[in-house]
Amino acid sequence: MTDLEIAQKAEMVRISKLAEEKLGIPDEHLEPYGHYKAKLSLSYLDSLKERPDGKLILVTAISPTPAGEGKTTTSVGLTDALNRIGKKTVACLREPSLGPCFGLKGGAAGGGYAQVVPMEDINLHFTGDFHAIGLANNLLAAMVDNHIHHGNALGIDQRRVVWRRVVDMNDRALREITVALGGLGNGFPRTDGFDIVVASEVMAIFCLATSRSELKQRLGNIIVGYTRKREPIRARDLDANGAMAALLKDAFKPNIVQTLEGNIAFVHGGPFANIAHGCNSVIATKSALKLADYVVTEAGFGADLGAEKFVNIKCRKSGLRPDVAVVVATIRALKYHGGQPLSDLTTENLEALEVGSRNLKRHVRNIRERFGLPAVVAINRFSSDTDAEIEQLKRCLSHLQVKVVLAEHWEKGGAGAEELAHEVLNVIDDSPSNLRFIYDDNTSLWEKMETVATRIYGASKVVADTKVHKELKRLEDEGFGNCPVCVAKTPYSFSTDPKLLGAPEDHVVKVREVRLAAGAEFVVMICGDVMTMPGLPKQPAAARIDLSSDGRISGLF
Incomplete structure (x- = not known):
C-alpha cells in the first residue's frame, strides 16, 4: 500500500478523547477542527508554566537526496516507540507547505506505518x-x-x-x-x-x-x-x-493531531530550512515539554541547515536546550552521495557507501563537536540494504564512537524503532548535553557567516560583492550586528553547488544578497542560486493527485 492508502485505512480516535487520555488536557481547552484536529487554548498553555520540562530530542539528518532519508518518518516512529516502552512522549513537527506537496517532495506527514493523521488534511489546508x-x-x-x-x-x-x-x-x-x-x-x-x-x-x-x-x-x-x-x-x-x-489570532494556537498508533503530535508552523530557519513553533515545543516526559522534534533538511539554525537561532532566542540529537540516514542515500546512480541504488556497492558515509560523518561531528550535543545515528532501513552494507557503515563510523541503530518504523511502526528509543534514552542518561553556539552575539555579521561556512560547511572562504559588504556595514551601524545569521542555500550539498555531494572540502561560499528580518531578529544571507520562491519541476507531484467522485484523494504521497 502507498503511504496515503495506509493513512486512509487508519482508525483514528477523536482528538478530544485522545488528548485527555494521553496528556490530561480537559475538553474545554480544545478548539476542534472536525473530529481529529484541534487547537489548544493559550490560556490553558499559560497555566502550565510552573510544570517542569521534559527532555527534548532533536531529529536531524544527512544532506537530502532523491533517494529519501525519512526524517519526519523517524520522528514519528521514535515517538511511537518511546510510548510503546512506557515513556509519555509527544512529537513536535512542522506543517507541510503546499509548494513541495504539489512540487517535488510530495507530502510531509511521515510515511509507511509511522505517520501523523489525518494525512490529507495535514498536507493540504490543515487548520488554515x-x-x-x-x-x-x-x-x-x-x-x-x-x-x-x-x-x-x-x-x-x-x-x-x-x-x-x-x-x-x-x-x-x-x-x-x-x-x-x-x-x-x-x-x-x-x-x-x-x-x-x-x-x-x-x-x-x-x-x-x-x-x-x-x-x-x-x-x-x-x-x-x-x-x-x-x-x-x-x-x-x-x-x-x-x-x-x-x-493570526487563531493560527497562533498550536495544533494537535495523532500518529497512526494513537499518540499526540503537535504540528505547528513550518519555515523551510534552506531559505528560513526550519523549525516548528517555539510555543508548540515549549507547550509539549510541559505536557510530556519526552518531546521529539525535527529540524528541516540536513543538519548543516536545520540543526544549525535550530541551535543558533531557535535555541538562542527561546532558551530551549536539546538533550540529544538523532541523525537520520539511509544506506541508499549514502550510496548516492558516494556517486552511485539513482537508478541503481538497490545494488550492493560498498565502495560508494564508504565514500558517501563522509557526508554522515561530517554531520555527526558537527552535532557533537560544534554544538556539544550527544548523538545517535538512526539508519532508516530499506529492504534492499544488505548485511554487508550495514556492517560496512558501522565500521566507517566506529572511530566516532557513536551508536548506529537500525530502525524499521516505516514497515513496523513504533515496534520497529524500539531499539532506537532505548538507545536514545541511554544517551540522555549517560551523556549530558553541553549545548553551545558556534558564534557569539557580538561578532560581526560577516564573521558569523564565515564561521558557519568554514566550521559547518567545510568551506575555505566566503566571498561577496562590494554591495553586500556595504549592506552588512549599514545593518551593523543601525544596530543589527548582534543578530544571528540565517543562511539560505541549497539543501543538497554542504556547498552552494547542489551537485557537490558527499562532504566537499575547501569550496567557496558566495553571498549574493542580504535581507534583514528585523521582527524575527536575524539576517538572511542568500547564497548561490537558491530561490526564496521555488519553481515546480518538469513533472510536478500535482499531476499525480486526483479526486474521485466519492471524495477520495489519490496520489498525494
Missing part, C-alpha cells in the same frame, strides 16, 4: 495557519502601496521598498513582477516580487514568538522599506501590526 500567515504578510504589502498612493506621508522611497508578497505555491513566474500598472487609480508602478509563504518573515516571527503580545511587537518591528535618507519604515509606522496580529 499558512493561509493566515500569507494574508498577514500580504495585508502589510497592500498597506505599503496604499500609503504611497494616498500621499506617502512617511516618505517611503519606492525604490527601497523591501517587503515582498507571498503565496503558498511554487510559482517561478512571480519571482520578479511589476505592480500598480493600469493608470493613476492603481497606484505608482514599481518592481516587486513574491516569495513562498514559508520564507516570509511573518512565518519566522510566528514560529519564534511565545505570546500574542510578543507576536504583535515583533510584527511591528518589521522593516518594509526606507526613506530617501535611508531611514527605516516599520510595520508599526503604518499601524499594520495590530491587524496582522488579528489575522
Whole structure:
C-alpha cells in the first residue's frame, strides 16, 4: 500500500478523547477542527508554566537526496516507540507547505506505518495557519502601496521598498513582477516580487514568538522599506501590526493531531530550512515539554541547515536546550552521495557507501563537536540494504564512537524503532548535553557567516560583492550586528553547488544578497542560486493527485 492508502485505512480516535487520555488536557481547552484536529487554548498553555520540562530530542539528518532519508518518518516512529516502552512522549513537527506537496517532495506527514493523521488534511489546508500567515504578510504589502498612493506621508522611497508578497505555491513566474500598472487609480508602478509563504518573515516571527503580545511587537518591528535618507519604515509606522496580529489570532494556537498508533503530535508552523530557519513553533515545543516526559522534534533538511539554525537561532532566542540529537540516514542515500546512480541504488556497492558515509560523518561531528550535543545515528532501513552494507557503515563510523541503530518504523511502526528509543534514552542518561553556539552575539555579521561556512560547511572562504559588504556595514551601524545569521542555500550539498555531494572540502561560499528580518531578529544571507520562491519541476507531484467522485484523494504521497 502507498503511504496515503495506509493513512486512509487508519482508525483514528477523536482528538478530544485522545488528548485527555494521553496528556490530561480537559475538553474545554480544545478548539476542534472536525473530529481529529484541534487547537489548544493559550490560556490553558499559560497555566502550565510552573510544570517542569521534559527532555527534548532533536531529529536531524544527512544532506537530502532523491533517494529519501525519512526524517519526519523517524520522528514519528521514535515517538511511537518511546510510548510503546512506557515513556509519555509527544512529537513536535512542522506543517507541510503546499509548494513541495504539489512540487517535488510530495507530502510531509511521515510515511509507511509511522505517520501523523489525518494525512490529507495535514498536507493540504490543515487548520488554515499558512493561509493566515500569507494574508498577514500580504495585508502589510497592500498597506505599503496604499500609503504611497494616498500621499506617502512617511516618505517611503519606492525604490527601497523591501517587503515582498507571498503565496503558498511554487510559482517561478512571480519571482520578479511589476505592480500598480493600469493608470493613476492603481497606484505608482514599481518592481516587486513574491516569495513562498514559508520564507516570509511573518512565518519566522510566528514560529519564534511565545505570546500574542510578543507576536504583535515583533510584527511591528518589521522593516518594509526606507526613506530617501535611508531611514527605516516599520510595520508599526503604518499601524499594520495590530491587524496582522488579528489575522493570526487563531493560527497562533498550536495544533494537535495523532500518529497512526494513537499518540499526540503537535504540528505547528513550518519555515523551510534552506531559505528560513526550519523549525516548528517555539510555543508548540515549549507547550509539549510541559505536557510530556519526552518531546521529539525535527529540524528541516540536513543538519548543516536545520540543526544549525535550530541551535543558533531557535535555541538562542527561546532558551530551549536539546538533550540529544538523532541523525537520520539511509544506506541508499549514502550510496548516492558516494556517486552511485539513482537508478541503481538497490545494488550492493560498498565502495560508494564508504565514500558517501563522509557526508554522515561530517554531520555527526558537527552535532557533537560544534554544538556539544550527544548523538545517535538512526539508519532508516530499506529492504534492499544488505548485511554487508550495514556492517560496512558501522565500521566507517566506529572511530566516532557513536551508536548506529537500525530502525524499521516505516514497515513496523513504533515496534520497529524500539531499539532506537532505548538507545536514545541511554544517551540522555549517560551523556549530558553541553549545548553551545558556534558564534557569539557580538561578532560581526560577516564573521558569523564565515564561521558557519568554514566550521559547518567545510568551506575555505566566503566571498561577496562590494554591495553586500556595504549592506552588512549599514545593518551593523543601525544596530543589527548582534543578530544571528540565517543562511539560505541549497539543501543538497554542504556547498552552494547542489551537485557537490558527499562532504566537499575547501569550496567557496558566495553571498549574493542580504535581507534583514528585523521582527524575527536575524539576517538572511542568500547564497548561490537558491530561490526564496521555488519553481515546480518538469513533472510536478500535482499531476499525480486526483479526486474521485466519492471524495477520495489519490496520489498525494
